[in-house]
Amino acid sequence: MTTVLVCDDSPLVRETLRRAVATVPGVERVTTATSGEEVLRRWGAERSDLVLMDVRMPGLGGVEAVRRLLAGDPGARVIMLTMAEDLDGVALAVAAGARGYLHKDASRAELRATVSQALADPTWRLAPRRLRSADMGVAPTLTAREIQVLEGMSHGRSNAEIGRELFLSEDTVKTHARRLFKKLGASDRAHAVALGFRWGLVR
Amino acid sequence: MTTVLVCDDSPLVRETLRRAVATVPGVERVTTATSGEEVLRRWGAERSDLVLMDVRMPGLGGVEAVRRLLAGDPGARVIMLTMAEDLDGVALAVAAGARGYLHKDASRAELRATVSQALADPTWRLAPRRLRSADMGVAPTLTAREIQVLEGMSHGRSNAEIGRELFLSEDTVKTHARRLFKKLGASDRAHAVALGFRWGLVR
DNA sequence: ACGACCGTCACTCGAAAGGGTTACGGGATT
DNA sequence: AATCCCGTAACCCTTTCGAGTGACGGTCGT
Numbered sequence: 088m089t090t091v092l093v094c095d096d097s098p099l100v101r102e103t104l105r106r107a108v109a110t111v112p113g114v115e116r117v118t119t120a121t122s123g124e125e126v127l128r129r130w131g132a133e134r135s136d137l138v139l140m141d142v143r144m145p146g147l148g149g150v151e152a153v154r155r156l157l158a159g160d161p162g163a164r165v166i167m168l169t170m171a172e173d174l175d176g177v178a179l180a181v182a183a184g185a186r187g188y189l190h191k192d193a194s195r196a197e198l199r200a201t202v203s204q205a206l207a208d209p210t211w212r213l214a215p216r217r218l219r220s221a222d223m224g225v226a227p228t229l230t231a232r233e234i235q236v237l238e239g240m241s242h243g244r245s246n247a248e249i250g251r252e253l254f255l256s257e258d259t260v261k262t263h264a265r266r267l268f269k270k271l272g273a274s275d276r277a278h279a280v281a282l283g284f285r286w287g288l289v290r
Numbered sequence: 291m292t293t294v295l296v297c298d299d300s301p302l303v304r305e306t307l308r309r310a311v312a313t314v315p316g317v318e319r320v321t322t323a324t325s326g327e328e329v330l331r332r333w334g335a336e337r338s339d340l341v342l343m344d345v346r347m348p349g350l351g352g353v354e355a356v357r358r359l360l361a362g363d364p365g366a367r368v369i370m371l372t373m374a375e376d377l378d379g380v381a382l383a384v385a386a387g388a389r390g391y392l393h394k395d396a397s398r399a400e401l402r403a404t405v406s407q408a409l410a411d412p413t414w415r416l417a418p419r420r421l422r423s424a425d426m427g428v429a430p431t432l433t434a435r436e437i438q439v440l441e442g443m444s445h446g447r448s449n450a451e452i453g454r455e456l457f458l459s460e461d462t463v464k465t466h467a468r469r470l471f472k473k474l475g476a477s478d479r480a481h482a483v484a485l486g487f488r489w490g491l492v493r
Numbered sequence: 494a495c496g497a498c499c500g501t502c503a504c505t506c507g508a509a510a511g512g513g514t515t516a517c518g519g520g521a522t523t
Numbered sequence: 524a525a526t527c528c529c530g531t532a533a534c535c536c537t538t539t540c541g542a543g544t545g546a547c548g549g550t551c552g553t
Contacts, residue, residue: 143493178391181381182415188381212385230499243481245539259501265541266499275509275541277479278446284487433529448509462531468511469529478511478539 089206090116092135094126096144104139111199113206123152137205138165142176150179157184164205186212229288233267236260241280241289292409293319295338297329299347307342314402316409326355340408341368345379353382360387367408389415432491436470439463444483444492
């Protein structure tokens with residue numbers, strides 16, 4: 088019985104991953120956990136062949152979870168999930184024994200390929216993958232202009248200021264703003280900036 | 291005789307690093323190499339206590355150089371140098387046995403601190419350095435209330451909504467908002483949310 | 494060639510936001 | 524005791540935002 092355990096605190100990401108992993112040939116069961124603590128708690132009773140775990144989680148972080156998991160079971164295979172370019176987190180997790188990592192905005196195909204390979208080869212290590220966001224149905228695609236406007240907002244610029252910076256009229260900036268709000272599902276600029284950070288669109 | 295080996299193909303970077311490392315207390319000699327091949331070639335004759343090596347180098351890359359170096363001498367201590375956010379390179383190098391990494395745009399102080407620590411403690415591994423925050427100092431301290439308000443903003447709530455949620459008047463929310471803006475140095479709520487994410491105050 | 498976006502700009506209008514200021518009771522700190 | 528910060532609340536006043544709407548030329552894919 089080949090099982091994969093997906094661990095992420097965000098229900099949205101968790102479900103997306105679960106569904107994607109479930110389509111990998113050979114995977115018979117996908118279980119989920121919402122925290123590192125839960126993974127450790129359940130590991131004794133019910134092990135998985137592969138664990139996909141978020142680097143950043145509240146409470147016990149992904150790195151520490153990997154460390155403890157491998158301390159108890161050196162054979163466990165873990166792939167870390169990372170939102171943006173989380174250098175520290177990934178490096179620490181790999182040092183702790185994670186087999187590799189995946190960006191959360193990887194395509195479904197890439198995700199499946201990596202999971203498939205990790206399951207097929209028990210000695211598999213680190214096939215880094217960086218990819219697009221659109222395929223996961225998670226992160227909205229903003230145009231270059233919209234991202235520029237969003238970045239301006241994240242720096243505390245007013246629409247007029249952003250306009251001067253980008254040589255646009257304030258009205259044009261407002262149009263871009265409205266469009267990116269709609270795409271992100273944001274109710275105002277503060278929300279948009281937050282979502283931008285959460286999707287890794289801005290830093 | 292404590293010696294450090296700096297390996298980078300760019301003369302400019304190499305010299306800068308050499309001079310910086312030379313000022314670390316306890317370091318008696320700093321040698322340089324321009325390629326992974328050179329490091330391996332000279333390692334038999336003349337070992338160093340610590341190697342600083344660029345991840346990206348022409349010919350034998352930094353990752354492969356680390357792998358081969360450690361294959362011949364498992365006790366060798368290597369810190370990788372990386373230009374930008376080179377997730378793949380760093381992860382691979384760490385997997386290959388590198389003790390840690392440093393951004394090339396790290397401050398002199400950061401570099402020296404890391405080298406110093408690596409030399410002092412032979413078991414040293416991965417003291418991740420987040421340089422974004424390094425030059426900013428320390429995160430401002432927000433009160434619990436202020437963080438609640440900031441979180442409300444990051445969820446796209448208006449002041450009135452946040453007030454209803456926290457059983458406060460809108461005016462009180464505005465007061466908290468104004469105070470947290472001042473603490474963060476934010477010009478508006480969007481900026482405040484961005485700074486909150488950058489400081490790790492909200493997620 | 495025909496939508497579907499994208500980038501650009503304009504106008505209106507009501508609803509928020511944000512600055513300044515004041516105030517008062519309570520902790521904590523000095 | 525004096526002071527500083529916090530939590531609460533209110534008032535005024537100006538600026539900014541955001542929604543709605545319309546428009547026009549360009550590009551891309553079908």
